[in-house]
Amino acid sequence: MTATPHPLVTAARRLAAEVLAPRAQDVDQDGVPLSSIEAVKASGLLGVGAPVAYGGSAAPTAVARETAEILAGACCSTWFVQTQHHTPVATLAKSDLPVRDRLLGPLARGELLSGVAYAQLRAHPRLPVRVTRERGGWRFDGTVPWYSGWGLNDVMLLAGVTDADEALFAFTEAREQPGLRASAPMRLAALSASRTVSLDLDGLWLPEESVALRVPYADWAVTDRPKNTNASPAVFGVTAAAIALLEDDPAAKETARVLRERLDEVRREAYALADHPVPTGRIDERLVWKTRAYDVMRAATTAAVVAGGGRAMDLRHPAQRLAREGMFLLVQGQTAEVRAAHLGALGSAGSPGPLSS
Template structure:
């Protein structure tokens, strides 16, 4: 799969890196960058009949995050939706969406992080004739105005979760309503258009159901995929070191070179351990969480190094170091669990 990574890297260097600031804040620029990935046919990489390996997908994610955190996060939402569809028993949905999702001619997001929350379910599903009646608010859905549909999760009375395909736009019908909120004012990646979506008596017909998952599915899913998001952080770390390297080439300060070499070695070691854990399969959950916490700490450290060497210019909102530092903050809390929060805090002594 080296050709895949090389082709993607060429696109990122030529079409994404020069406009990374615009992609971060302008939805239309992000949409165009996402469509560029679609033209490469790389938006359903984990879908049979020829899914890439976990290692290749991890490196692919790191590549994109190196040049644009917003693009990396957006395309991963779409890739996750494609992965869920590929495992669905609903052959009609698979045949309708997956071929077009590969090339980005149809965009699909996800909305199920709320299942991690304890207490009263935020979105409920009641089984009715021909499907389910959905009510509640999905607090985080990325890609408004970019994606056409999204897969949401709603809790059934017995604790299971029904996943269904719904329109990602304001919709009013006789049997229900979908209301898309205003874009959240995020510290980074505002172009991803992350919103809340409220459903009022929305009828999800059986032919739009992707799957029904058992009680505790989200926690089992987190256990299986705890390491994959590490590559957002590793890509962010690489972006920080790219800035440090450029400054060193300009100023030729020995202490900048020393920091660059040290951090580059640390990044390589961290990436190597995480890739080993992904391919080995024998690492405990505790060890995997610690590795992800280490990647997060490294992203913050490298982003801070980029800010430091950039001096006062880093305080400008359109400076690359400022953007990368904000991305490090977002990747610190994205998909956070209590175990990951602890692992991240325990890395503070090493920063």
């Protein structure tokens, strides 16, 4: 007997099959179109973890992971733009500030798409973005080095550090305005389609009513740390997509079988650790399985290129796109701790190969 899939999983599969996968090669070269974003908004997936009272689905974590795998495997660029949205939703769901009632409903229902501009907080004690009191609100100054979805997002969740060493998160419209200027879109080796820019903040003023979270930086960092030590569902989605290419090639079916077994094992162990009842527990183990997930992804995407031969070098071939998307995921959300663990695993003498246990 096969359990009936969650409605959002069904919606993700339909979106992937009818919109994202057929466009993926063109999107990779030309950018994520507004039509794809409108399809994501209409799918209900933007409210996957949002409270039902605000129009969301409050779906289990397993459903959120599965839908993320499906979207990333179909079109990693579109997945990356929409995945930013879920942090603002989660932030608002936990907030008791006025901005919750203004924005949580529209974000949960997919009426608005939000981006995020907070990764610079992880550079602490450096302060790329400083926040100071001004005119009853908050002034932002500095540089956001990476912001994805420019021209696609309706709003953004922007963060900086106050003079009191607090992490402060506030919402603003995702457009140029006094005190906020965007760079030209970055040309990246992968996911240039995500419309990633840097943001120059020079006296951007936001009212107190825009603030969603204000907490001592040390407290925020404690909750942020384990998020990046867990394996990303997108890694498993891209890996599965590469394996599917191999499964369609009679000469690569045995390689696909071995990789599929390894993927299933790593996914199971990584998600079990992510679900550990102590969110900050077993960090070293999380990092081990995160790096093993990278190993399987690298093996699968490399195998897809090898199986494709010279054809895989054509920009219209999905194997090279998946390989480049995999390269991007190696550094997406990377922290110093994750980088050190990954480099240690890659450089360890006698370390197991990507298909070894």
